[in-house]
Amino acid sequence: GEAKLQLRHAPSEVKELAQTFNMMLSRLSEAWEQQRQFVSNVSHELRTPLTVVYGYLQSLLRRSTNLNDYQREALETATSEADRTIHLLQDLLDLARADSGYIRFNLEPLVLNDLVVEVAGMAERFSNRSIMVNAVGDVEAIGDRDRLNQVLINLIDNAVKYSEPEQPIVLTLEQSDRQAVIRVCDRGVGIPLHDQSRIFERFYRVDDSRTRLTGGHGLGLAIVKTLVEGMEGEITVRSKPGEGSTFTIVLPT
Numbered sequence: 001g002e003a004k005l006q007l008r009h010a011p012s013e014v015k016e017l018a019q020t021f022n023m024m025l026s027r028l029s030e031a032w033e034q035q036r037q038f039v040s041n042v043s044h045e046l047r048t049p050l051t052v053v054y055g056y057l058q059s060l061l062r063r064s065t066n067l068n069d070y071q072r073e074a075l076e077t078a079t080s081e082a083d084r085t086i087h088l089l090q091d092l093l094d095l096a097r098a099d100s101g102y103i104r105f106n107l108e109p110l111v112l113n114d115l116v117v118e119v120a121g122m123a124e125r126f127s128n129r130s131i132m133v134n135a136v137g138d139v140e141a142i143g144d145r146d147r148l149n150q151v152l153i154n155l156i157d158n159a160v161k162y163s164e165p166e167q168p169i170v171l172t173l174e175q176s177d178r179q180a181v182i183r184v185c186d187r188g189v190g191i192p193l194h195d196q197s198r199i200f201e202r203f204y205r206v207d208d209s210r211t212r213l214t215g216g217h218g219l220g221l222a223i224v225k226t227l228v229e230g231m232e233g234e235i236t237v238r239s240k241p242g243e244g245s246t247f248t249i250v251l252p253t
């Protein structure tokens with residue numbers, strides 16, 4: 001339900017004030033809902049035609065046999081920018097849905113070991129990096145299998161993006177009392193202390209000149225946080241520039 005100020009035994013002036021306050025509150029939440037709806041509609045309307053553009057560009061690239069260097073580069077850039085923007089729109093849709101509570105969490109008891117090994121294996125094949133999994137015994141948690149997959153893929157994707165190919169990426173599983181702990185650890189560029197509290201914000205990126213090359217929009221961690229909190233878990237980061245980053249997820253059991 002909606003938050004409301006109730007002052008049953010207050011003098012009438014204060015009651016009037018409370019009424020005004022409640023009216024403002026409900027206007028505000030209407031405005032929020034409209035904004036979410038707007039973002040969601042725009043994202044959806046843009047994604048559909050852009051997917052068509054992307055499809056044609058890709059098939060042009062594949063079918064054209066005698067392109068000159070300029071033509072090939074132009075097509076490749078256009079294709080990858082279209083792809084990037086489709087991802088952005090998908091992320092915006094996901095966030096708008098999460099904000100309005102439309103993301104359903106299918107919470108169930110999970111044994112995390114197989115799930116984590118599977119995601120790591122998939123990420124290894126995609127990224128050509130070696131990803132280690134450390135676990136002592138079976139680690140159990142309550143969570144949503146698909147959402148947790150999405151969270152781990154995002155974190156591993158970042159670990160890959162923000163470290164060098166020869167630097168290791170390690171996933172660790174631990175069971176502590178009434179909690180399961182998953183860590184995603186890299187030895188890459190790291191994150192300055194004053195940015196660490198902000199990287200979970202929407203569109204926040206550390207040092208744009210450094211990260212522009214890596215292609216994201218700064219929405220990945222915002223989605224990760226929303227999903228983890230939707231599973232009643234918590235996510236934190238520890239990092240040191242030049243030494244690497246560790247993202248820690250704690251889930252209930």
Ligand code: ADP
Nearest residue numbers: 158159162190199205206216217218219220221
């Ligand atoms: P994106 O990677 O698309 O920019 P994210 O929301 O996933 O967006 O991350 C936000 C920012 O946090 C990134 O731009 C990057 O500066 C920083 N970051 C995230 N993960 C890591 C990591 N493993 N190592 C170093 N920096 C990271």
